[in-house]
Amino acid sequence: MAASTRFCVAVHILASLALQRGKPVASEEIAASVGTNPAVVRRLLSDLASAGLTQSQLGKGGGAMLAKAPKKISLLEIYRAMDEPAIVAPPRSMPNQTCLVGRNVQPALRRVTEAAEAAFFATLAGASLKQIVKDIKADSMAA
Amino acid sequence: MAASTRFCVAVHILASLALQRGKPVASEEIAASVGTNPAVVRRLLSDLASAGLTQSQLGKGGGAMLAKAPKKISLLEIYRAMDEPAIVAPPRSMPNQTCLVGRNVQPALRRVTEAAEAAFFATLAGASLKQIVKDIKADSMAA
DNA sequence: TATTTATGTAATCAGTCCTATTACGGTTTG
DNA sequence: CAAACCGTAATAGGACTGATTACATAAATA
Numbered sequence: 055m056a057a058s059t060r061f062c063v064a065v066h067i068l069a070s071l072a073l074q075r076g077k078p079v080a081s082e083e084i085a086a087s088v089g090t091n092p093a094v095v096r097r098l099l100s101d102l103a104s105a106g107l108t109q110s111q112l113g114k115g116g117g118a119m120l121a122k123a124p125k126k127i128s129l130l131e132i133y134r135a136m137d138e139p140a141i142v143a144p145p146r147s148m149p150n151q152t153c154l155v156g157r158n159v160q161p162a163l164r165r166v167t168e169a170a171e172a173a174f175f176a177t178l179a180g181a182s183l184k185q186i187v188k189d190i191k192a193d194s195m196a197a
Numbered sequence: 198m199a200a201s202t203r204f205c206v207a208v209h210i211l212a213s214l215a216l217q218r219g220k221p222v223a224s225e226e227i228a229a230s231v232g233t234n235p236a237v238v239r240r241l242l243s244d245l246a247s248a249g250l251t252q253s254q255l256g257k258g259g260g261a262m263l264a265k266a267p268k269k270i271s272l273l274e275i276y277r278a279m280d281e282p283a284i285v286a287p288p289r290s291m292p293n294q295t296c297l298v299g300r301n302v303q304p305a306l307r308r309v310t311e312a313a314e315a316a317f318f319a320t321l322a323g324a325s326l327k328q329i330v331k332d333i334k335a336d337s338m339a340a
Numbered sequence: 341t342a343t344t345t346a347t348g349t350a351a352t353c354a355g356t357c358c359t360a361t362t363a364c365g366g367t368t369t370g
Numbered sequence: 371c372a373a374a375c376c377g378t379a380a381t382a383g384g385a386c387t388g389a390t391t392a393c394a395t396a397a398a399t400a
Contacts (some may be wrong), residue, residue, distance in 0.1 A: 087291040113368020162332035170320035177313035189305035256397025
C-alpha cells in the first residue's frame, strides 16, 4: 500500500503555523520546512481550512494562519480533516452470501475493528497541537 | 490509498477453518466462500502458517487446518501475521533538518501515534477467533 | 507405479492511490 | 499596474493490491 502521509505532514504544517503566532506563513516557506512542493502544502491547507483549523490570507504578504488556539486543536481533528480511509479495509469482493461464514464474518469482525479504531481515535483526541509544539521546543532545549 | 484487505480476508479464512474442526479445507473451497482466487488464499495461508496459526497438508485430500485452538488465536496475532504497514505513515521526504520544526515534529508526533497504535492493538489483542466464530453462529441463529 | 488432487511459489497484469509538478486564474498589497 | 500569493485542476511517475496463470512438488489412491 502506498499509505497516506497526509496526517504527519498536516501536523508539521500546523506546528509551523503555531510557532509563528498569527503571522501569515507562505506555502513556499512551509514547503521548504516539510521538504515538499508548495502546491502540496496548499492542497493540505485547503483541507485544513475546510475543517476550520486554519485560514488563509490571499494576496501579497499573505499566507496561512491558525484559526484556533493550539490548545484547542486535537490531533484527532487534524486526522479527521485529512479524510483518511478506515484503518481496517473490508474485502473488495462480496463474500459468498450463500455460505454461513461468508454471510456473517465481516459484520462480526467489524464490531471488533470499530472498537479498535475507536481506541486509536480516543488517544489522538487526548493530544493537542499545543503538546506537539511544547515537545518541539523541549527537544530544542535538550539539544 | 489502495488499502490492504488482507486482515479481513485472513479472519474469514481462519473462521472457515475453525468451523471445520480439524478437517483439511482446500484453498479452492475457501476461495469460493471469500469470493476470490485460490492462489490469493494460498498466499495468505502461507503467511498464516509462517506465523504458526495454520498448517497445511499436501497432496490429495489435503488442505489447511488451524494449528491452535480458536480460543488461543487473538485477532492481534492475525493482524501481525499479515505484516501490515504502520497505521500512521511518516513523510516520504526527510523534513528540513536545519529548521526547528523540521528537526523535531516527527519524533514528537511519533510518541502520540505509537500510543494510539498501541491502543488499537490492545483492543485486537482482547478479541479471539473463538469470539468471531461464536458471533457467526449467533447471527445464523437469529436469522 | 501411475494418476489424481492439492499445496507453494513465482511471474505478470490491470487498477488504484499517492505525491510531485506544472499551470493558470483570482486576490490583495503597494 | 505590478508583484506576491492563494486555490485548484490536470498530468505523470511510482508504489502497492489483488487477480490470474503457470508449474514444480507432495501425498493419497487405484
